[in-house]
Amino acid sequence: MSISLTVNGKAHRVDAPDSTPLLYVLRNDLGLKGTRFGCGTGHCGACHVLLDGHTVAACDTPLWSAAGKAVTTVEGLAGNGVPHPLQQAFLDEQAAQCGYCVSGVIMTAAGLLSANPSPSDEDLRCALDRNLCRCGAHTRMLRAIKQAAEAMRHG
Amino acid sequence: MADRPVDPLLIKRPADALPGSLQNNPRLSAWIRFERNGTVSITGGKVEIGQGILTSLAQIAAEELDVRLDRIRMLAATTATSPNEGVTSGSLSIQDSGAAIRYVCAEVRAILLGEAAAEFGVSTDQLKVTDGTIAIDGRATTTTYWAIATDALFERNATAKVVPKNPSTYQIVGKPAKRVDLADKVLGRPRYVHDVVLPGMLFGRVVRPNRPRAKLESFDASQAIGGTAVRDGSFLGVIAEREEVAIKAAEKLAATARWSGGVTLPEAGQLDAFMRTARSEATVLIGKGTPPAEGRVVRASYAKPFIAHASIGPSCAIAQWNGAGDSARLTVHSHTQGIFNLRADLAKALRMPEDRIVVNHVEGAGCYGHNAADDVALDAALLARAANGRPVQVVWTREQELGWAPFGSAMAIDLQATLDANGRVVDWRHELYSNGHSSRPGRDPRPTLLSAGYLDPPFELPIAIDMPLPNGGSERNAVPDYDFPCQHISKHRLLEMPIRVSALRSLGGFGNVFAIESFMDELAAAAGIEPVAFRLQHLSDPRGRAVIEAAAKRARWDGYRRAEGSGHGIAFSRYKNTSAYAAVIAEVSLEREVRVTRLVCAVDVGLVINPDGVINQVEGGAVQGTSWALKEAVKFDRERITSTSWEDYPILKFSEVPAVEVELINRMDAPTTGAGEAVQAPVGAAIANAVADALGVRIRTLPLTAERIQAAIAEQ
Structure with missing residues (x-):
């Protein structure tokens, strides 16, 4: 199954079941390791990312709910190599x-x-x-x- | 004092011994390499565990070599090439590795200057080094370290005959330095072992039994959907191409697994009785002086629970096998504190020679002692056996991290003192009950790695031990720092270990100092003497007095105004009786729960290498100590650990964190000590004293929860 989402301003198509937690898509499919696994239940904040500007726990966010939305990770904050x-x-x-x-x-x-x-x-x-x-x-x-x-x- | 050539990093050594870790690793080439790109690689064996050690060691190297700090590259330790510096623990890295790097760099600098002098036909007095460039007095010609250095030049043993710099001339050491690892972490670049990607890497997860030491009777391998179940005796796990698939498959597999037997845990409500009645080995640590015939005898008993490491990032390792049978080789990437000790225990558990295993250190999340970093390395090695030569990355789940990593041991402590008519302590007795505080790998003929206990045939995991004083384990800081003329200190180390324990930040120090410093306040009250004055009255060590006085002054102890429901308290200890001095004053207010509003910490770590690094470590220890004192206790029933989520094992949150003020006393003429464990123990005791001050009644069992306070008030 292929799902489209925008991560740090770039459009991606990801081949993964739509129930896959966003965390593993970011880390393993897109190679963005700045978003971290801490608990898998949304209790520790280590995997927080912005979804259309709102803070969410990526471990607790299924891929389908990020479809068509803009995801911002810690890697996407810096612009042109200048730290946020x-x-x-x-x-x-x-x-x-x-x-x-x-x-x-x-x-x-x-x-x-x-x-x-x-x-x-x-x-x-x-x-x-x-x-x-x-x-x-x-x-x-x-x-x-x-x-x-x-x-x-x-x- | 400043012009005396002192040697602050050097702990006392015999005349024929080399400083610090050089003693066991004298080859200069094992420590340093000049790279073609104008940098210097330092290849020590100590590891970054979130404490900033690599930065402090880089400062020491840059200082002695006369190069800019950003030219120093601290390479990750590996058993393939690094010197064996044992374990990065006990706040000893600056003492051990710092001393070695300091002497190595001073000697290497002298060798390079000798070469330059010979080349130009001048004496070394005529040479001047600026950022690695060597200039000759009165001539325009220059050369550099990198032009001169060859590998062969450092294929010799250190002599430690070149005297390192006098601290009064330091340009880099003693000044705040930015952490060398932090930019990666803040910008989200891959840095942790969790982030390592190797070609063809698979993802593994482990299925733990329903009870510790249970035997695996059966499971349904077909339920490991999308993955492959792997079994070795009662060790069970799964590997898969995708991480989330491995996680799901492990959950499904766990639901099908049937287990038998297992260890019975102590009754949670009777922990104190268990500690006192379990089989144990008694040792008298100190017995000095003759107890007085008369005086006022005061007694009290204290207790602390099992405490979890509770790192935010669960333990992780990657393992890869190369070849099969007797020629098989294993490579492991691990955030262990001791790469060589881990290698030794992997070799025992896997029944293979050590020289066929390489352990590479990669940073992990914060490490506060012997957590599951070593355990997960064996898990990865076991799962990778089924991966046909592909690497396997294993991450523990949050539940496994909180439920299966070793804990800091519970302790029960009885204190007794005799006061004379002037309110002086004339007799002091301390008797403690605890498991040992180390199950670290590499110290027993048997492996200590968790899954070794589940293989076929299983290893019997060793019972936790204590290292001898002054470091100690359960007895760490059991010896009071005060001038009590008559002391009797003894311990009972448990010979059974139903709940697996090992080293956790400050080891027995947290429990012992909580007991000693709580009791000092109780004695001060009995003697009718104010707590700060009572401590000073029993303390002749000028550095100890100085931190108490500095904390009292900074916190305005004498001018404190007690509002309704608030209180303040002080505690003091010298870590391990030989290391950093720390006095802490806590201010609390009692709301529904205890709120710590302010912590003032005065700390003396001798000569300061990186002031900001020390302050950061002290602040962190203070916040973690607050969390332990107010909230933390491992929960269990008769069959298993039950506090396996952040809801069942809460730690201090942003909204609960106190203001922390640090007063650093820099001593140019005293050896540098570690800083990471300096305040952990006195913070807990100071908070307990502040709560007693606010409440008018003393709680002698940690943590200081709302339930305990209500019970104490009801009893009043």
Whole structure:
């Protein structure tokens, strides 16, 4: 079965059953490894991507529900080799330890900032509550997201 | 002190021994290579586990060589060529590998300068190095390391006779450095073992039994739809061309599998009694001084539960067989902490010689001790046997990761102290009950890898052991850092292990420091002395006093105003009694649950290599310690572990994370220690003390859940 979807601005046709979780299509069919497996049940946020601008868990999103829609992954944030302000802020703040949760956190933040460019601390923490981080880099990540929000407002 | 040529990275060594990991790996060529593209490859055996170690080691190399940091390439460790640096654990990498790299680079620099001097007919005093380019005093000619270096030049053993730089002249070490691995991770480039794609790679998943050590009676291979079922004794799994197909097939296969027997787990509600009555081996660790005839005796008992590693990325490995029969070779890609030890245990489990196995390190998700990284490597090797030479990647499911990886052991601890009339502790007794805190591979004639226990015939997996003090396992940090004249410290290591355990960040330190520092507050209250003053009164070590005083000052301990339902608490420990000093002050408020609002950590890790790296590690340890103290306990019934999802094993969330402030005391004249485990233990104890301060009643069993608080209030 062949399904069409747009990933990071590029049209793709994927030969996979329509119940295949989007996560494995991204990682294995399209070779986009930035979206990560964490739990398979949408509880940890490691596989967050944007689907038509909304944050979803790719492990919990069947391919059919992404058909004809625009998927954005962490690889698609950077434009022409220039890191997205969120990615730049994560590098500036060294906002990670192992980094495994980072792409999911960045995608949640990207979804939030497009809907709410000036989130309060409370907004941020609330939006990120579905993103788990085991290394304890939370405080740095919050700082980085605020820095990015600032840069995006003035950029 | 600054002009004295001190040697901060060097831990004491005998006169004839080489520093750190050089002792067992003296060949210079094993550590360093100059590449044609103007970079320098450092080929140490320590591995990146999310702690930023490669960056700190790169800083050390760049510093001693006089090259820019971005010229250093830290190559991934492999048993094929890397020096055997044992396990990346115990916060020892800077001490072991850092010392070796420092001496290697200093010596290599001297060798290269010697060559340049000979070539130009000058003395080495007339040479000056800038970013690897060598200039000659008064002449226009220059040369470079890369022009001079040949492989043959470093085919010799290190002498460690070239004195490394004086820290007061450091340009790169001691300054914040950006992590060498982070750009890949933030930009989403492949970096983890989960991301590795090999030609023809298949996907494998494992089916675990319904109970630990159960025997596989039957299964229906036809249900592994789209994949191929693989069985070896009671080990069962599946391989498939597509990952999601392997996952589904494993689920279907699991539904058809019939198992018999298995281990009976302790009764969850009687864990404390189990710890105290299980078969155990008793050891007296310290027995000094004569107990006083009189004084006020105080007693209390504390407990901590089993805790899970709970990394966000489940364990993963790739294995590939080449050839068959006695000539078969195995290559494994793994995020293990010890490539050589894993190779040793794979060889035992697969009954083949070690020299036919290569283990390559590839980074994984955050590692906080001996998780399932080693276990999954054996799983991949077993499944790849059925793959006709194709590589097989295995990832554990979330349920397997939370249910089958080794846990940090539960502990029960009894403390007793005698106070004299002046409120001084004159006698101290600490008796602990715990499983050992290491089931790491490579240390027992039998393999410790999980699936080795299910092969036909099965191996009996060893019971967890403790390494001797000062590192220790269950007894880590059981010896108080205070000047108690009379001490009796003893432990009971369990000789049965119904719940599989191994090393988890700080090992027994978390439980022991929770008990000791809670008890110090109880004693301070009994003596009518304020907690900070009570600690200082019993502590003569100036570095210990300094972190307590620094934390108290930063947190404004003396000026704290206690609002309704809030409290503060302090705790102190020197990790392993020999490593980093840390004092932590916690501020909490009691809502429906305990909320930690602020953690102030004062830390002394000796000479600081990468200040931002240390702060990052301390912040992370503080948040993880908070999660352990407030929320975490492995749940189980008589047959199996039941906390196998994020809903059943919650960890601290963004909305619950405290503000963490770190006060770093940099000591140019003291050896560098690790930082990753410095605050884990005192954070838990400080939170417990803050909760007791807020509540007016003490909870002596972790975690500090809403249910425990309600029970404590009801009992009051």
